[in-house]
Amino acid sequence: MAGDGNHFVGVDFGGTKILAGVFNSSFKLLKTVKLSTKPERGVEAVIERIERAVRAAVDEADLDLKHVRAMGLGAPGTVEPESGRVIYAINVGWENVPLKKELEKRLGLPVFIENDCKASTLGIYHLELKGKPRSMVGVFLGTGVGGGLILNGELYAGANFAAGEVGHMIIDAAGAKTGRTARGTFESLASRTAIFHRIKTAVKEGQKTILTEMLGPGLEEMRSGDLRRALRSGDKLIEKVVAEAAQYTGVAVANLISVLGPEVVALGGGVIEALGEEMMPIIEKRAEELLLPGTFNGVRILASQLGDHAGISGAVVLAQARSK
């Protein structure tokens, strides 16, 4: 396999979209192409769409695949990094897919695969924080909630490649009493899904929000950006629901600090990108008031500036590191 160029491709493969980005050797992003994932069309069709997004992005950058040294990809689920298998990805209904092998065959490039949140954690750590802290926890609030750990300067995999599943932390045991459900988890309390569910329930119960005027009574097309607009127009219901999600996030951040003592907790994902300005002060305050002063001292809690590009940035960090 060639891969003798000096450019890199990073792919963020999610449940709804595939984002491919072309970077030069100093990690400057040249071009991106976004396609929808369409997981309902099956595994083969999605792999073909990833291939198409990569080829299109390379072409957008006026390059050819021969200019690309390696490609990295973040996938939404449990990934076995060495074999490049997606073991389990609930969002897209995948089980045991040899994604690395398939993409290498189609593109003729070395391909490196990681869990999407672990890839984003790598991206923030190396490109935004320049690898300076010794330890960092990445926490990503989107459709679900995921995370990644940097310990002693390295991405930490854990047994079963399962470390960093911060969204599964139970922070409300009272809500989790009924056996094998996701209730009471950080994810079930602070993801976009949780926030939207709480808003829809409140509207059904007769509470008022400007969102029904903006989007209609069913709130079907609601997106995180709509919440930001509602907040800025002083919508009390949305303010309360978003503040609640931020409080729960503060609890989860405090827990991660208690268990891991990281130098940095970096938050990202669509919810933080859209609502970070409102949520971050609440998250920080809640975490600080829950921690012993000695534990909180010197810990930085920040919202990543990479935004939607954290995933592709991390993917190219991965590609560059592993293709050396």
Added chain:
Amino acid sequence: MAGDGNHFVGVDFGGTKILAGVFNSSFKLLKTVKLSTKPERGVEAVIERIERAVRAAVDEADLDLKHVRAMGLGAPGTVEPESGRVIYAINVGWENVPLKKELEKRLGLPVFIENDCKASTLGIYHLELKGKPRSMVGVFLGTGVGGGLILNGELYAGANFAAGEVGHMIIDAAGAKTGRTARGTFESLASRTAIFHRIKTAVKEGQKTILTEMLGPGLEEMRSGDLRRALRSGDKLIEKVVAEAAQYTGVAVANLISVLGPEVVALGGGVIEALGEEMMPIIEKRAEELLLPGTFNGVRILASQLGDHAGISGAVVLAQARSK
């Protein structure tokens, strides 16, 4: 400083007792001496008691301090391992005590200090599990709840030396709503203090337990062993309270597995020593039902067999490793 013998001394320094043990070079425990801590007498007096316990244990083993190569000690609080300072130890009211320096002066031996739960984690990892797993979390239920992390085969300190404070994890956010309190933490729900408090409250509310017959209506002298005796005589209240603590411990163990993906979670401390037989099946079942199957696969949850000797065992592992 000499320390040219081939024996080691391990000390478990807790809020109520000081346990000193003398080990030979193959980590066989020869003799122990236990003294009460009496923290109310002040820092100087406690250090003098540690010295006395060490000298007495060495004498019990028919040895002299010159036969001892080094001494390790686990202290109840935040410890800066390199300087050997106890930064903060709430149980004994210490702040910023140069314990290593003081003990080295008094004993003429190299002294190495760690947090007590981190020392116990080291002891279980090296002596009980022979250092075989790559990763392990130690969880200790006693007066409070503490822990320690072994990651990539090494004790993980974290920034501020604060990693492993598993007892501060909030697992019942609903109970933690009122600002800077410890409510809702794992420790406040499953420590001996929490269990005793719940029993006393139930008795005040008129619930029946055999413990009031055994110990009188105020339950002043209650110990973990009394709970075990009550359980074995079929006491329903005690059964319920202990099961509740075990359920909460299962939640905390599930969280640690989600975040860290360890190979082993080892439980210890006085509560597990006294009630492990009853609690462990509940803890395992609860953790398993809360985790995704892929995350739980292959994770071992076990009760340490070192019991009360985990602390001194870990302290000698520390002494041996750092005096090399």
